[in-house]
Amino acid sequence: MRVPANRPALRVQSGGGVGEEELEFNEEGGVTDDSLSPEDASTPSSRRLHELIIQLGRYRSLRDPLHGICESKQLTPTQIHALMWLGNDGPTHVGVLAQRVGITKKTITGVVDRLEDMKLVERTRDAEDRRAVVAQLTTEGVKLFNLISRSVDEGLRRMLDLLPPDDQEALFGLLERVLKRLGESSEPQSL
Amino acid sequence: MRVPANRPALRVQSGGGVGEEELEFNEEGGVTDDSLSPEDASTPSSRRLHELIIQLGRYRSLRDPLHGICESKQLTPTQIHALMWLGNDGPTHVGVLAQRVGITKKTITGVVDRLEDMKLVERTRDAEDRRAVVAQLTTEGVKLFNLISRSVDEGLRRMLDLLPPDDQEALFGLLERVLKRLGESSEPQSL
């Protein structure tokens, strides 16, 4: 009853320029809108995985291990997300950073604004393309990145502790094979 | 430069009532604040998993398979999240729903408001505890839930297609063992 508007703000450029920033290697768009070809929709395996994921989701500490970090650092998930990519990738065009985080170029501006206000990120112009803006962590930002990185490691360690060594190895092998498959069939966007 | 405030809005009741809605079986609070006991922090395994996850994160289609659904259905991630839990659990106290989605009671009110405006959710009073409000899907909400559920299945199927059958079985076994462990060491909150 607070806001009379019935339509959420989430809206995507579907009519205008296709080549904006939403282009991915997986372009099915509506995914499964109403056009469910009954052959390749869901399978017993996918439904089994779905059910397992729902069960796991009931354990909140598994679901969002970053939540505690957000609280203790007084940062929003999006801000943490942006910091982590900057720490992992080094200086990055803000447009690319937007892709990484999964938001639009218009939105990344405000996010970087606030990170800059907090002295965690710096903006500089790209000398080679004067239009482009490069974002990079400040010294303080790097320190925070390292701290968060260790927090994530610790969270992952606690998850791994739930698995016997054999299963841990199986998991690693499995993920590595997925990555190999992905690398063969497509490219990570704009790496 | 937009807003002069340097502090983000994310803030959690750390001083007030402990038993609000943030209580989990993993109560380390600050997680790794500054008190990193060097023994049980990160391990080679956790760092390896961390690295693998970062690599996977570069593939955006893997990272947020729900993104396409949000777009096509014109709903926000939080709204989808709430709908999915209502579909999976049936009529639910809005406070419990807040726990599931991972937001506070104050916030869930607005989310349910908007879902109610969209005629996807209904509110009723719990007859046994007149204080409590029960949220449940409308007929239209159930239809949407089924549609989204199938979309998720399809996304999962595409991920599973990246793995040979052996690895799929390994993954299932692995997840089931994690669930078993979790069930032994703790309870899913308020199930």
Next chain:
DNA sequence: TATTGTTATACTCTATAACTATA
């Protein structure tokens, strides 16, 4: 008094549209 939700307020996230500067 304690608990369940809601209301009021403020800030962040997010997208669309219009704009500036550079290629």
Next chain:
DNA sequence: TATAGTTATAGAGTATAACAATA
């Protein structure tokens, strides 16, 4: 003209604080 970002605007998510109704 096309591309990289920013500004302006509006709606949704989120938390804190204060409040109402019920136990």
